[in-house]
Amino acid sequence: MGTDRLLNTVASLTRLMEDRAPGDDAVLDQARDLMSSLVERDDWLPDAFAQPHPEFYRQYLLYGDPLDRFSLVSFVWGPGQKTPIHDHTVWGVIAMLRGAELERHYHRTNEGMVAVGPESRLEPGEVACVSPTIGDVHQVSNAYADRVSISIHLYGGNIGRIRRAVYDPKSGEPKAFVSGYSNAVAANLWAG
Numbered sequence: 001m002g003t004d005r006l007l008n009t010v011a012s013l014t015r016l017m018e019d020r021a022p023g024d025d026a027v028l029d030q031a032r033d034l035m036s037s038l039v040e041r042d043d044w045l046p047d048a049f050a051q052p053h054p055e056f057y058r059q060y061l062l063y064g065d066p067l068d069r070f071s072l073v074s075f076v077w078g079p080g081q082k083t084p085i086h087d088h089t090v091w092g093v094i095a096m097l098r099g100a101e102l103e104r105h106y107h108r109t110n111e112g113m114v115a116v117g118p119e120s121r122l123e124p125g126e127v128a129c130v131s132p133t134i135g136d137v138h139q140v141s142n143a144y145a146d147r148v149s150i151s152i153h154l155y156g157g158n159i160g161r162i163r164r165a166v167y168d169p170k171s172g173e174p175k176a177f178v179s180g181y182s183n184a185v186a187a188n189l190w191a192g
């Protein structure tokens, strides 16, 4: 049944991270495969973690590793919503579950933020990665102006607690932020 898919993924991720230090990106390929399997079907995400907000995109914590080696987040886009240009400081896997999203990578220069490559579009079942090695700075948006989109994000750390940065597009000036989580706890899901 649906919830088993999530539980099995978390179990596999925990095994994958065993004996790894937080931030070790050698696991990225395998993590990507696990996330790809997770979004093969859209029948497992509880409604509580799929609720949009009229103004802000939501980040619901689905599971946080007790040793902060990974966190799994349901990222819910309201119609037309988008992030600022931001970084993560740890590796991440973005797995599209519902709707679609647009992503553009950037790098910082003296003349502000410059786009790297074309905009890419992520459809359900597809995955994309970020990391300080392969490119960590991007801007993401809901591809739809009239419907909700949801992607499931896996990060190589406790993303809601990590101090990272958003970047001013014109000056490239970084501003520190901590994203937090939209839900206080995800305990209900794990209570069975």
Ligand code: FE
Binding pocket: 086, 087, 088, 138, 140
């Ligand atoms: Fe991001």
